Amino acid sequence: MTTDLGFWTLQALNALQLSMLLFLLSVGLTVIFGLMHFVNLAHGALYALGAYAAASVATMWGYWAAFLLAPVAVAGVGVLLYSGFIQRMRKSGPMAQVLVTFGLIFVLLDVTRIVWGDLPLAIEVPAILGGRLAFLGVEYPTYRLFIIVLGLVVLAGLAFVLGRTQIGAMIRAGVDNDEMAACLGINVERLFFCVFCVGCALAGLAGAVAAPLLSVTPDMGLQILIPTLIVIVIGGLGSLKGAVAGSLIYGFVQTFGAVLAPQLSSVLIYALLAAVLVIKPVGLFPAKG
Amino acid sequence: MFRHTPLRYAALVVLTSAALFQAFTAQYFGLEILTEILILAILVLALDIVAGFGGMVSLCHGALMGVGAYGYAVLSTKAGLTPPVAMAAAVGITASISWIIGAICSRSNGIYFIMATLAFGQMAYSYVFEAPIFGGDDGLGGIERLDLSFIGVDLNDTRTFALFCLVALVAMYGLAVMVLRSGLGRSFSGVMHNEQRMRALGLTVWRVKADVFGISGLIAGVAGVLAAQHIMYISPGLMAWTVSGEALVVVIFGGLGTLVGPLVGAAVFVVLKHELSSLTTYWHLIVGVILIGVVMSRTNGIFGFIEDYFAARNKAVEANPKATEVTKDA
Numbered sequence: 001m002t003t004d005l006g007f008w009t010l011q012a013l014n015a016l017q018l019s020m021l022l023f024l025l026s027v028g029l030t031v032i033f034g035l036m037h038f039v040n041l042a043h044g045a046l047y048a049l050g051a052y053a054a055a056s057v058a059t060m061w062g063y064w065a066a067f068l069l070a071p072v073a074v075a076g077v078g079v080l081l082y083s084g085f086i087q088r089m090r091k092s093g094p095m096a097q098v099l100v101t102f103g104l105i106f107v108l109l110d111v112t113r114i115v116w117g118d119l120p121l122a123i124e125v126p127a128i129l130g131g132r133l134a135f136l137g138v139e140y141p142t143y144r145l146f147i148i149v150l151g152l153v154v155l156a157g158l159a160f161v162l163g164r165t166q167i168g169a170m171i172r173a174g175v176d177n178d179e180m181a182a183c184l185g186i187n188v189e190r191l192f193f194c195v196f197c198v199g200c201a202l203a204g205l206a207g208a209v210a211a212p213l214l215s216v217t218p219d220m221g222l223q224i225l226i227p228t229l230i231v232i233v234i235g236g237l238g239s240l241k242g243a244v245a246g247s248l249i250y251g252f253v254q255t256f257g258a259v260l261a262p263q264l265s266s267v268l269i270y271a272l273l274a275a276v277l278v279i280k281p282v283g284l285f286p287a288k289g
Numbered sequence: 290m291f292r293h294t295p296l297r298y299a300a301l302v303v304l305t306s307a308a309l310f311q312a313f314t315a316q317y318f319g320l321e322i323l324t325e326i327l328i329l330a331i332l333v334l335a336l337d338i339v340a341g342f343g344g345m346v347s348l349c350h351g352a353l354m355g356v357g358a359y360g361y362a363v364l365s366t367k368a369g370l371t372p373p374v375a376m377a378a379a380v381g382i383t384a385s386i387s388w389i390i391g392a393i394c395s396r397s398n399g400i401y402f403i404m405a406t407l408a409f410g411q412m413a414y415s416y417v418f419e420a421p422i423f424g425g426d427d428g429l430g431g432i433e434r435l436d437l438s439f440i441g442v443d444l445n446d447t448r449t450f451a452l453f454c455l456v457a458l459v460a461m462y463g464l465a466v467m468v469l470r471s472g473l474g475r476s477f478s479g480v481m482h483n484e485q486r487m488r489a490l491g492l493t494v495w496r497v498k499a500d501v502f503g504i505s506g507l508i509a510g511v512a513g514v515l516a517a518q519h520i521m522y523i524s525p526g527l528m529a530w531t532v533s534g535e536a537l538v539v540v541i542f543g544g545l546g547t548l549v550g551p552l553v554g555a556a557v558f559v560v561l562k563h564e565l566s567s568l569t570t571y572w573h574l575i576v577g578v579i580l581i582g583v584v585m586s587r588t589n590g591i592f593g594f595i596e597d598y599f600a601a602r603n604k605a606v607e608a609n610p611k612a613t614e615v616t617k618d619a
Contacts, residue, residue, distance in 0.1 A: 039400050088585065094400040095346045099541055099584045102534050106577025114571060226411060226530065233404045266419055270412035274393065277405045281397045 006138045011255055013135070017144045019251030020151025024206035025224060026231040027158060027243040028199025034175045034238020034287040036192050038086060039094055041101035044225030045108035046200050050074045050207025051216045052112055055121040058211075063126040067208050074204025075197045082196050105222065113218045120215035147209055154202070155244060162240055171195060175238055175287050227254075230269060234276050236283025245284055291342065291469040296599055297549045300592065304552055305459070312451045320447045326559045327454035328515050331461050333539045333551040335508035338465055339391075340537070341546025342474065343501055344481040346403050349390060349410030351532030353506050357383040357513025358523045359417060362429045367422070372435045380510040387506020392499035407530055414528040428524030432517050444518070454515055458552075461508050465548060468504050477501045538580055543590045550592030557591065 057066035162168035173181040235246025257265035339345040360379030543554020565572035
């Protein structure tokens, strides 16, 4: 089986699909950290919120409305979080931030349980993406290909905005040295706020996209949080390149590990993370050298 | 360095007498809660040593406790060791693993340290979850308690076991105080305040961090062994990262770096949890709100708040001695 080319293609696509889902989540988290030095453990809860919002909207107006509205809804929640907590916690140490966002996980988890109940929800894959496509000699579900394409589009978009536009230059300046950037007349606070909202919207998008693949449960945010953190720590906090590299590493190690060494697969990724932290404590591509 | 203020002595006396009172008067359910509090108190004591006095905010202490619990369970049920040997071995294993984790993570600081310890904790969790020898998903049952019948103590009795846990907690508290007052403990606090300077003074920083982390792991291992003997059944859920997160929450509730505070926190947390979960299934929501409130209020938990209150009052008295004279006369 392992000599079959189709098998490898299939696994590579699976890995790529997982990577892109994680990329959508981790890029928001990593840029928020890089720019604001803020650790947001509640990012996973926002993803779960996105999935629930998508499930609710999808039952009313169909999948595409959910796809568009879920990120907006989660960004709205992000605005509330920002003005309520994050703005005030900006200057406190990492432990206080970890604890406040840990508390937020508890709160958001129970809020989703109160609003949507404990039972898993499901969304239908939209008809146009329902079938399978012949791709590089294998049949692959169209919806998963769609996730890969979506991840790549978001990646290209972010790379363009961060690398080629004025606002991207401002964000990079803020990550590099926020005080100097403020001296040069950049409204760093407002920039932070916008980046935070975009990060939340991407988490919501990830939730909406993941909802048809997985069943929507209250603890889905907790489950995705650890992989997301692993991605950004391996990749290095604060950089787009790091988020891409971390997501790909996680996706491929996890997928191929599960196929080639099932007994070791779950430990493998943590061992890799530990190794990265020992050799390069700040990750592979940190935003600041 | 850690010092016993009169207030801390008073708190310890109150806590111990409350525990003794509960141990001798409570019924089965009350004793179960007491035991749960005592075991959690040992765990958060371990966490407070590293987090409060060395700034090593660990998210793997739940997993370390799990290592102790699983170590004891496997050694006593599968390897056929007698309970005292298995206990000592399990605690020793936990301490060694903890020392290694401390040594590896000693180079990281702040959020990277938190992430690194999280990684090690999750590594242990997922290994135990998959490995057949540890019972995997199903956990392990049939764990025996320590047999102390030769001195006429039957630990299978709930009341006796609660008292046994109390003795263990007192011993661990003594160990913690001893370590923090020793040269090692002072160096450890020095590293938290200024790592550069301690290094310049010729200290091997990673060694100090690893040693204290190992001792903290030892205490967490004791908590694990007791937890395994208490429930007599263990599952991987014991090692999940949320357990470590909850331990950190308890430390914050009580008061970071006060050693006494986390004990108060453990009692409050367990009682709150039981009271709230009997009222509503959404008790996490309330705990979360309280946690956010405590952290954002910038007080150092319940005990820190009390200490600040008395410190402020004493300062007011010193600044205005006449006021006390008047009250004394009256």
